[in-house]
Amino acid sequence: MRKSSLAGLSALALTGGSLLSLATPAQAADATVLYVRQMSTACTDTGPGTLAQPFCSIAPAVARVTAGQTVDVGQGTYPERVTIASSGTPEQPITILASNVAILSGATAGFVIDGQHDIVLQNMRAKGAVDVPALDLRNAAGITIQGGSYGMASVSTAPAVRLTGVTRSTLRQLVASGLALVGGVTLDAATTGVVIRSAIVSSGSTFKTADHSIGIRVDGPGNTVLNSTVGGFTGGGIEVGPGAADTVVVNNQVSNSAGVGIHNRGAAGTAITNNTIRDHCFEGIRVDGASTGVSVQNNVLITNGVGSQQHCDPSADSTAVIGVHDDAGKMTVIDYNNISQPGMNYAWNGTRMNLDAFRTVSGQAAHDKETGLTRDHEDSANSAAPGYQSTDRAGTARADDPAVPNTGAGPVTYADRGATEAVGTPIAGIDATPDLGNSSVAVDASASRAGFVPITSYVFDFGDGTVVTQDKPVASHVYSTTGTYTVSLTVSGSDNRSDSASLNVSVLRRTGTIGLLSLVNLRYAGSPAAGLGMMADQAALGATAQLDLADAGNGQVALYSRATRRYLTNGGSVRPVTTAVTETEKFNLLRNADGTVSLRWGGTNYVGVPSGTAQLTATATTIGTREKFYRVNVADADRSFKAGANGRYVTAESGGTKPLIANRTSVGLWERFDLVDLGNGQIGIFARADNRFVSAESKGTLPLIANRASVGAWERFTLIRNADGTVSLKAAINARYVTAENAGAKPLIANRTAIGPWEKFTLG
Template sequence: MRNSSLAGLTALALTGGSLLSLATPAQAADTTVRYVRQTSTACSDTGAGTLAEPFCSIAPAVAHVSAGQTVDIGAGTYAERVTIAESGTADQPITIVMSGAATLSGPTAGVVVDGQHDIALQNLRVAKTVEVPALDLRNASGMTVNAGSLLMGDAAAVPVVRLTGVTRSTLTKIVAKGTGLSSAVSMDADTTGVVVRSGVLISPTDAGLADQSVGIRIEGPDNTVLNSTVSGFTGAAIAVGPGAADTVVANNQVQGGAGVGIHNRGAARTAITNNNVRGRCLDGIRVDGASSGVSVQNNVLTSNGLFGQSYCDRSAEPGAEIGLYGAAAGSTVVDYNNTYHFASPSESAYSWNGTHLGLAAFRTASGQAAHDRDTPYSTEAEDSANSAAPGFQATDGAGNARADNPRRPDTGAGPIPWADRGATEFLGSPLAWLQTKLDLGTRTVTADASGSTAGYVPITSYVFDFGDGTVVTQDKPVASHVYQTTGSYTVSVTVSGSDNRGNTTSQRVSMLRRTGTIGLLSLVNLRYAATSSVGQVVAADKTIPGADAQFDLADAGNGKVAVLSRAAGRYLVNSGAILPNSQAVTDEETFDLIRNADGTVSLRWSGRGYVGVNASAQLVATATAIGTREKFYRVNVADADRSFKAGANGRYVTAESGGTKPLIANRTSVGPWERFDLVDLGNGQFGLFARANNRFVCADGTGTKPLIANRTSVGAWEKFALLPNADGTVSFKATVNSRYVTADSGGAKPLIANRTAIGPWERFTLGS
């Protein structure tokens, strides 16, 4: 058997077979990911690059990578300039990804690719580079750069991204910033087939900081800039050079800066389409030199060339929204743009060979701009673009498909006459609105989305997510939900129409444990604090603790309370005054509930000011100490609006003659004079607050005289203990003399606190 096996191996070698095929299983077991973990205690630059034994630096990992493999760079600051010397293939690119908070940092930090192809760079982060570009691509193709933050040092005078001889490549979601930049992205004359998409490129606006810097400089043919934001730069935000034929500049947001917005410097067949250009010191869009066949369509331009900003050089020639110069003027198509040159009509919105013209005069001079509009209104861009314009994109700058507003006429041209001008399509999406109301007693939240506004079609669906796993989908805008436990939850609603466009909004709510429901009777004016709706200041202006004057006390933890207005369904918060505005409880919605020696209570907001009643009866939290205005009597709502039926004669106790006469049990029915609020004074003590005249009942003459409702505050004579009896009745003991209140002479005489024991005349039935 051994001989036949050896013979087989010999035969394989003699016939040109490869013994390497026998090593394939071991090779296939090698990882396709090379890990870099600077912070790992097991890292080594001579190791295997596995997650268990990662590289400490990026360069060794890149040196070992090949087609189809990935270098995964973890958190850390790497003072490296990384050169990628290997290529991938279209099907198996080399991928370099910064998966953690990793940054290449230092004067020469960055990434270089020279002569390679099919390489993907993801989440690239470079900072403080000064001497060299953060990303330097030379003679490369098939490059995919997806998401990156490239921040140049203050003294840098080189491009952030330099492309030299690059083809067939895409740069997406690149953020490039720096002071004194020559350009953010520079493409030389040999760079072609490159797409810059969804970039954010920023440099200072001040003309004195850099000489003729350019956001995106394009010198080669057949390149594209889409959906990007370019701000600042003193020469131009986007400059298209003479050799850059067939360039597309579409769906971009070009913002304030000292130079031109979009400058076509002699290039042929450039499509400048659906851009927003605003606040440039010189022309918003300028076409000059030997430019030919240029299309300027569907753009929205506002307030360019006005020198209204401090960063503009006022010694320069004022610009226009759109300027055509020299030979370029005769071959440039200008149409379907919106221009607004600060004042309307904009008599200098256009420049024709240096002569500033209004729209009508420009039409006459150029034969162009038949469908341009001079308007400050963004809605005038809606459903009015030319979708057949060169460079027109089926989606807008945010990737949204074109949408038709059925309520506007379609005045555009081309296959999509409802497309919009500018970089952003009006989507007609609904706008979600949400208001929540809490009921701590039942742990119920009511979510009201009825204030949502429809888009192009009516809202047909409301999807409520209550944050505890409960999702309710319905065609009505109001939904309620009961939480099984207390806690904080995020409530959201998504509204949508039949066109499936939707919008979502959410609110955080706190469903806390209720510890009581009370009214707050102000000592200073003997009125109850009340509010009825969100945004209405709490004011002490009610004579009874009705629905608008009832507040839930909730356990906010650490001995503090939150106070919920039952009418508004919101927690109280100090916003200059006390308002029922909060759905969720933070420190700003908490109070210390303080019991004062006289039986009143006070509220201290968030450990700061005490809540008091100002001269307008509004509740404010400004006092640094407790005075009369900062004191309230606590009335438990269950003890409010009570009546007392005397056991002596079965008649109701009344504050006779509107409280001007002593209390007596002589009424057969209950009216306003027969109603009282029991004020909780703590330690089992109560005050009797007569509804007849809003005065406290007093055991007058230290109890030697009949009870009468004639006091504006509670002292010793106005305190009573409420004692339950076995038969369900109650008795009152005056604190001032420790005697029981009796309906004297079987109720024929006024009530008086002069009995030492409880008999039938000292028993009363509480009524609601």
């Protein structure tokens, strides 16, 4: 009780003190929060602990704190071992919390609570301790550890967390870890009424050190290990000692040790329920010694007792998955467990046997299953088993899968075995197809999977404020401005379970649609599927080789594969991968002096063709033949020429071995040409008959023929569009027009100085 003001003045008079000298300490003592800010220039360990003048270290603040107060620790690395020597009350606990990343570091780093009660330690961290635990609780009660991590040095000789004589306390969501820990969390024989909930206890042990290290060791009665994750220890995962009567081990995931997963070592009344136990060298669950009244139910055991694993002693092959030894069979219940596959999975008094034999000798395991079926654990647990929880390790309520028969026992016949309940949440699957021509995107959620009930709602958020809710999986949207948007999808069933997914989509301005014809082999570069590398292996500019050029800003382009609906990205090879454009998807499209183009990525590397059967890469630092491509606008591919002189189509006669002549009445392969954009208004004519360029042979003095593997001066033409809709071709080498000589009776030749009927063609 606070003294009256009169009493305070009387005390002051008796001591001869100054009223002013007592003012500051009184304010600090009355403060609700004491602040520790190592990084503050105003901090002092002798000050009031206000936010304006905080403590520099944790220990001075803890020495000052009283019931109902909080020590707020700010960011920093504190070379301290802090002993909390004051107590709170159940109604007004002492709270030590980290409001930022605060780490106690050093060979003795950690917290000690000895003989105190009603203290909350929240989100604190300690690392590097060697011979003392990072968290040491002794003869304490009403302690709550909420979050935080407690890590040990690799040469540690003490467990990370040690409880000695602790009662009515909770360790929730803490992390206890270290390389080759000698122990994770230990509860001695005088510790009772402690709940370890949702903790992560792990060792990075190589299984060659820290002999017989245990993740969580319980030696006192009435304690609970719930919803936690334990793994990586030499001796085993969770061990319950002889004096630990009425221990509850429920909803835990226990994995990867060189010993036993969960070992009940002589304790009475232990409930080992709904755990998932996997990858232990010896038994997944072992009950031995003088154990009585033990319940082993609803557990899922996967790949235990396998000595062939790298970290195991080969003798582990002689162990079972569930073993009951010594006098432990007295009143022990083994039932409703799943083992991943059939075999000699059980042991009774040291003898390995199969499930049928175990049932005969023990009278137990009537509902155990040996199966690898992924859904066989669903809706088949005993909800009346000791320690059973109405929620799984993640806090999810039990759910009934309508596709699975309810074969469980107890009041909830559809509870699942193992630590995780299958809840039938739908899975959102999202794909998007941007259309650069009209600045739109089509979002397809057809890949979404229903949970226990069908999907009834699809909510599409297009990232620009437009949200569409409907019962169909496909939606489209037109954007008013170009850019990159985050498109989100939420799918829901009639049971209100939902899932969400998102992806980024770039809707950019299209500046053209092209094909890239490799100079090195005169094949188009394309990819048949998203994620597969681009290869210059296609004879024609088909769908898989068509690329939209998108304006990526700052003079750069992105290339969008129409076939795969993905932008090309450079990730070791050039592949159509993403729906969004980042720096990895940006290129410079450069025009070379010979009319070819090159793609530069990252400002230094050029895209090249290693070979016709190899994926395009962006590794060259200079432009050579393999880094050159001819640009073909898609609209100019696969064209034909009908001569005005005779109404016949121009053909690369005899597969290109003879001069071009206008003598065909229909269009086949020999009559098809791709018009290559050479820049400066010039084109090359690429004959599909033989994949060669048309040349004005001998500087135009001889007929045109498709026999060149690259474009030189003789292979350049200007395409002139006439007023009547026809086109004419002008050879660059002699500035003469191409004519269908003698009304088309003779081969085409570039020898006319003016355009007449014989020099006109209809472009098809």
